[in-house]
Amino acid sequence: xxxxxxxxxxxxxxxxxxxxxxxxxxxxxxxxxxxxxxxxxxxxxxxxxxxxxxxxxxxxxxxxxxxxxxxxxxxxxxxxxxxxxxxxxxxxxxxxxxxxxxxxxxxxxxxxxxxxxxxxxxxxxxxxxxxxxxxxxxxxxxxxxxxxxxxxxxxxxxxxxxxxxxxxxxxxxxxxxxxxxxxxxxxxxxxxxxxxxxxxxxxxxxxxxxxxxxxxx
Amino acid sequence: xxxxxxxxxxxxxxxxxxxxxxxxxxxxxxxxxxxxxxxxxxxxxxxxxxxxxxxxxxxxxxxxxxxxxxxxxxxxxxxxxxxxxxxxxxxxxxxxxxxxxxxxxxxxxxxxxxxxxxxxxxxxxxxxxxxxxxxxxxxxxxxxxxxxxxxxxxxxxxxxxxxxxxxxxxxxxxxxxxxxxxxxxxxxxxxxxxxxxxxxxxxxxxxxxxxxxxxxx
DNA sequence: ACCTGAACACCGTTCAAGT
DNA sequence: ACCTGAACACCGTTCAAGT
Numbered sequence: 001x002x003x004x005x006x007x008x009x010x011x012x013x014x015x016x017x018x019x020x021x022x023x024x025x026x027x028x029x030x031x032x033x034x035x036x037x038x039x040x041x042x043x044x045x046x047x048x049x050x051x052x053x054x055x056x057x058x059x060x061x062x063x064x065x066x067x068x069x070x071x072x073x074x075x076x077x078x079x080x081x082x083x084x085x086x087x088x089x090x091x092x093x094x095x096x097x098x099x100x101x102x103x104x105x106x107x108x109x110x111x112x113x114x115x116x117x118x119x120x121x122x123x124x125x126x127x128x129x130x131x132x133x134x135x136x137x138x139x140x141x142x143x144x145x146x147x148x149x150x151x152x153x154x155x156x157x158x159x160x161x162x163x164x165x166x167x168x169x170x171x172x173x174x175x176x177x178x179x180x181x182x183x184x185x186x187x188x189x190x191x192x193x194x195x196x197x198x199x200x201x202x203x204x205x206x207x208x209x210x211x212x213x214x215x216x217x
Numbered sequence: 218x219x220x221x222x223x224x225x226x227x228x229x230x231x232x233x234x235x236x237x238x239x240x241x242x243x244x245x246x247x248x249x250x251x252x253x254x255x256x257x258x259x260x261x262x263x264x265x266x267x268x269x270x271x272x273x274x275x276x277x278x279x280x281x282x283x284x285x286x287x288x289x290x291x292x293x294x295x296x297x298x299x300x301x302x303x304x305x306x307x308x309x310x311x312x313x314x315x316x317x318x319x320x321x322x323x324x325x326x327x328x329x330x331x332x333x334x335x336x337x338x339x340x341x342x343x344x345x346x347x348x349x350x351x352x353x354x355x356x357x358x359x360x361x362x363x364x365x366x367x368x369x370x371x372x373x374x375x376x377x378x379x380x381x382x383x384x385x386x387x388x389x390x391x392x393x394x395x396x397x398x399x400x401x402x403x404x405x406x407x408x409x410x411x412x413x414x415x416x417x418x419x420x421x422x423x424x425x426x427x428x429x430x431x432x433x434x
Numbered sequence: 435a436c437c438t439g440a441a442c443a444c445c446g447t448t449c450a451a452g453t
Numbered sequence: 454a455c456c457t458g459a460a461c462a463c464c465g466t467t468c469a470a471g472t
Contacts, residue, residue: 242456255458273456273457274456274457275457275458276456276457277455277457280455
């Protein structure tokens with residue numbers, strides 16, 4: 001999920017000519033922040049380190065972000081857009097099989113989390129949702145939620161999923177997949193299972209249980 | 218989930234007599250850290266602030282914790298023990314109805330998370346699980362996982378849950394409940410549902426969907 | 435319009451020194 | 454054995470000043 005990052009960096013470096021006027025410092029800072037998070041964990045994401053990595057002074061980021069939280073929100077949003085794209089791609093491979101598509105979304109979700117553990121955590125813990133201070137971050141969440149909801153609706157249309165409020169069913173699907181992702185990222189899966197397992201197998205195991213239920217029969 | 222905190226503080230204050238030899242500084246630091254986390258969020262949990270709150274110098278915590286991560290791990294463990302106790306209590310109210318008991322565990326889990334949002338997050342993101350540097354934290358996770366597993370086994374024994382590897386079923390149950398809790402804490406529930414809802418209703422909604430499945434019938 | 439340099443208050447961590 | 458005081462390197466943030 002570093003798609004485009006290299007291209008962006010190139011764009012950033014090609015403009016300045018001198019050492020002044022960075023080109024797209026905002027973008028460069030987000031990329032740097034993401035790199036720091038993935039390489040050394042969330043606590044390594046420091047405004048100063050991101051500035052250093054982008055080759056500007058410690059004060060420069062404040063031209064583009066009011067504070068550190070805003071940069072974190074941007075990093076989260078960036079990850080959510082990448083996740084949404086990732087999910088969309090997985091879904092596209094099963095256009096006319098809604099149930100397979102739903103399962104593919106689950107697999108892709110868990111795969112993404114396990115592949116980008118630190119980034120995934122930032123995506124869902126970046127900032128308090130309370131007064132919704134970052135509307136475009138909010139949209140990014142909506143995008144992810146929307147993809148799951150659509151998949152459920154498509155299944156219902158094909159009578160592959162029971163009737164009922166689609167949003168409630170989608171919340172159940174989101175919960176089980178997000179929970180598995182978070183537990184996996186936190187290393188809890190081997191604790192419960194007694195062994196490690198591939199994200200794909202894991203996701204299928206758990207989502208098929210949601211599909212057919214825990215009850216006997 | 219501040220049970221015993223007051224008692225502990227009393228114990229801590231009654232011993233010292235002078236300003237020296239704190240009594241149980243370790244305990245006092247954990248309590249202070251938890252208070253800081255719940256009142257002002259995770260980033261407010263600072264070794265120096267915890268020391269200040271406990272009335273000791275900034276260097277004193279290093280007598281009891283090798284570094285900040287160790288304090289974080291202790292805070293996480295503390296929360297997990299509290300969660301386990303909370304779950305056990307909820308389960309105890311339905312000794313002879315395994316299915317009700319399973320659902321009660323789900324409700325209690327989500328309730329705990331929503332009531333102690335910041336602490337809950339620390340509990341599951343405190344430290345990297347990799348080389349397992351905090352064995353007693355590990356045990357605390359095991360305790361929570363074990364309660365879910367037991368509940369599943371009890372259901373299977375009563376033929377209330379299908380046959381199959383109990384650990385795999387328990388992972389599905391943990392995932393859906395943990396995922397719902399994490400999404401709720403992150404403010405994602407109203408996004409999907411279009412409205413807020415009580416933890417109890419939320420948990421029952423989602424877990425009963427796991428029980429009977431997404432598939433038609 | 436966009437960035438730098440210097441400054442302030444605060445942190446994690448260490449270490450010699452105190453009781 | 455347990456704690457303090459001072460110090461170091463680092464951080465978030467601000468602000469006057471530079472181009």
